[in-house]
Amino acid sequence: MVPYGIESIRERIFSRASSVQQVANHALEAAESLNETLNAFLEIDRQGASSCAEQLDRVLDQKAGDVRLPLFGVPIAIKDNICVRGMQTSCGSRILGDYHPPYDATAVERLRAAGAVLIGKTNCDEFAMGSSNENSAFGPVRNPWDTERVPGGSSGGSAAAVAARIVPVALGSDTGGSVRQPAALCGVVGLKPTYGRVSRYGLVAFGSSLDQIGIFGLSARDVARVLGVIAGRDAHDATSAAVPVPDYVEELKGELKGMRLGVPRALFGEGLDDEVRRSVESAIGVYRELGAEIVEVELPHAKYSIACYYIIATAEASSNLARYDGVRYGFRAEEADDLIDMYCRTRDQGFGPEVKRRIMLGTFVLSSGYYDAYYRKAQQVRTLIKEDFRRAFERCDAIVTPTSPTPAFLLGEKTGDPLTMYLSDIYTCIVNLAGVPGISVPCGLSSIGLPIGMQLIGRHWDEALLLKLTHAYENARPFTALPRVVAN
Amino acid sequence: MRFTENEIEKLAVLARLELTAEERRALTPQIAAIIAYVEQLNEVDTSAVEPAIGGLTPEGERTASSRDDVVQPSLGQRVALEEAPDPAYGYFRVPKVI
Numbered sequence: 083m084v085p086y087g088i089e090s091i092r093e094r095i096f097s098r099a100s101s102v103q104q105v106a107n108h109a110l111e112a113a114e115s116l117n118e119t120l121n122a123f124l125e126i127d128r129q130g131a132s133s134c135a136e137q138l139d140r141v142l143d144q145k146a147g148d149v150r151l152p153l154f155g156v157p158i159a160i161k162d163n164i165c166v167r168g169m170q171t172s173c174g175s176r177i178l179g180d181y182h183p184p185y186d187a188t189a190v191e192r193l194r195a196a197g198a199v200l201i202g203k204t205n206c207d208e209f210a211m212g213s214s215n216e217n218s219a220f221g222p223v224r225n226p227w228d229t230e231r232v233p234g235g236s237s238g239g240s241a242a243a244v245a246a247r248i249v250p251v252a253l254g255s256d257t258g259g260s261v262r263q264p265a266a267l268c269g270v271v272g273l274k275p276t277y278g279r280v281s282r283y284g285l286v287a288f289g290s291s292l293d294q295i296g297i298f299g300l301s302a303r304d305v306a307r308v309l310g311v312i313a314g315r316d317a318h319d320a321t322s323a324a325v326p327v328p329d330y331v332e333e334l335k336g337e338l339k340g341m342r343l344g345v346p347r348a349l350f351g352e353g354l355d356d357e358v359r360r361s362v363e364s365a366i367g368v369y370r371e372l373g374a375e376i377v378e379v380e381l382p383h384a385k386y387s388i389a390c391y392y393i394i395a396t397a398e399a400s401s402n403l404a405r406y407d408g409v410r411y412g413f414r415a416e417e418a419d420d421l422i423d424m425y426c427r428t429r430d431q432g433f434g435p436e437v438k439r440r441i442m443l444g445t446f447v448l449s450s451g452y453y454d455a456y457y458r459k460a461q462q463v464r465t466l467i468k469e470d471f472r473r474a475f476e477r478c479d480a481i482v483t484p485t486s487p488t489p490a491f492l493l494g495e496k497t498g499d500p501l502t503m504y505l506s507d508i509y510t511c512i513v514n515l516a517g518v519p520g521i522s523v524p525c526g527l528s529s530i531g532l533p534i535g536m537q538l539i540g541r542h543w544d545e546a547l548l549l550k551l552t553h554a555y556e557n558a559r560p561f562t563a564l565p566r567v568v569a570n
Numbered sequence: 571m572r573f574t575e576n577e578i579e580k581l582a583v584l585a586r587l588e589l590t591a592e593e594r595r596a597l598t599p600q601i602a603a604i605i606a607y608v609e610q611l612n613e614v615d616t617s618a619v620e621p622a623i624g625g626l627t628p629e630g631e632r633t634a635s636s637r638d639d640v641v642q643p644s645l646g647q648r649v650a651l652e653e654a655p656d657p658a659y660g661y662f663r664v665p666k667v668i
Contacts, residue, residue, distance in 0.1 A: 182652075184645060184650075185645075277627070323629040323632075325629050389609075389611050390611060392604065400585060408655060410650075410662055411655075412655070420665050423588075423665070424664065427588055430589065438589070442578070443601060443605075462622075463616060464622040465620055465622040501607055542629075
């Protein structure tokens with residue numbers, strides 16, 4: 083049995099207990115054998131992964147390269163809306179189908195340069211639009227803890243792949259909670275870095291002022307290691323900021339004494355599942371025991387975040403998704419009368435219902451006569467939300483909330499009503515609106531054995547503190563439960 | 571505002587989506603409900619508030635501002651056409667325009 087964490091995989095490889103090939107094979111076999119149950123992968127790249135592993139083994143044998151690379155031999159899965167050369171990028175949509183991008187996303191390029199072995203592309207809601215993974219054109223991912231339940235979305239495949247111990251870490255993307263919410267529902271750690279921390283070059287755009295590549299892992303340490311590799315300025319993404327990248331693993335150390343944690347009580351009210359509330363409250367108690375001071379903070383405009391988010395995200399999506407027109411790549415509908423007819427048929431046949439709904443909404447809020455009443459208004463409320471966080475962070479160093487109002491729900495439970503589904507993002511989308519970093523940390527199990535996550539929110543660029551808080555919690559209350567598909 | 575199937579049809583034209591009658595019928599009440607929900611933003615007084623458009627942090631704002639205007643290698647014609655549904659003579663071929 084190959085161990086799960088990055089450190090132990092590297093140790094195994096460097097002590098020659100396993101070859102890189104053996105580690106990669108183990109991940110590939112797990113991905114293949116569990117895919118019938120979980121549907122977590124849209125592509126498993128046995129050939130690419132094997133030849134990469136072979137090359138790394140050669141480096142090891144001949145001492146011909148830098149074997150101390152931070153991710154040497156570590157198998158990683160990538161959400162299928164992030165470009166990996168040699169693999170498909172479908173975004174869970176028929177309109178891209180088996181599109182093969184001719185380049186690597188910057189984050190992917192950096193993973194490769196750090197010695198990672200990319201094993202495949204993970205399933206997701208179409209164009210990352212969804213909170214349950216049921217909007218994938220290629221069928222939903224199933225939750226490894228209970229296969230009748232959703233893994234969360236939109237990065238459900240990456241969350242499930244890490245929870246099922248197929249890979250120690252995976253990349254996802256987070257526009258309104260798409261890394262943190264599935265992390266919570268699958269019992270893994272999920273980080274959304276600060277807007278501008280990780281280059282989005284090669285991440286298929288959804289909401290450009292909100293999108294950020296995020297990381298799933300089984301521990302703060304593993305997430306820290308990957309963030310250190312992918313973070314930092316990239317000339318290909320003008321929104322990636324030239325802010326120094328600390329040594330996140332080094333920064334995990336140290337006590338929490340004197341640190342102030344803010345709790346926005348208003349967010350613990352109506353709509354929050356009792357078991358989730360109790361679990362997060364008890365995690366706050368753990369931080370108090372560890373020496374942190376708990377202070378109350380207010381986010382007065384938090385209740386408007388879903389409304390604000392669904393205007394801004396759909397507006398940006400309707401603009402970003404205009405590029406799918408059947409001309410340059412992807413699917414094209416047959417038998418069109420003329421060019422416009424070809425666009426319309428291609429988009430009607432290529433996009434699924436949720437994507438169409440959001441394109442229509444976004445087109446509406448941007449349309450002449452309504453722009454000021456909806457889009458501009460939402461951007462003004464967004465300013466107030468950013469201001470709420472600025473004020474709150476004068477009183478505390480990080481904020482604690484639940485990640486999701488409930489544990490994993492049943493497949494089909496919320497598909498009938500889009501608005502109910504949108505409310506799954508109530509604690510997470512506010513973080514994207516403010517551009518600050520957030521992390522979901524497993525903090526307990528419900529009475530029927532489903533994982534519960536708490537969310538920690540930090541100041542701009544302060545991922546190091548979030549990872550340190552996560553690490554401290556993991557040491558105090560190790561989350562050792564295993565999902566059913568692994569335990570069996 | 572009141573949202574009807576007629577509005578949906580106009581939006582579909584703007585969004586270049588050819589919706590079926592069934593899709594239009596399903597979308598109308600859904601979009602109407604979501605619009606009614608987001609209209610709760612009208613409770614907020616934003617008369618003196620600037621919209622949050624642009625970089626989200628001062629650091630992001632500074633970085634986004636400039637890059638040297640230097641020609642860089644790009645994909646090239648052959649690679650750019652590799653994924654095209656209907657390439658012809660080094661171009662993207664499309665159905666007749668008018």
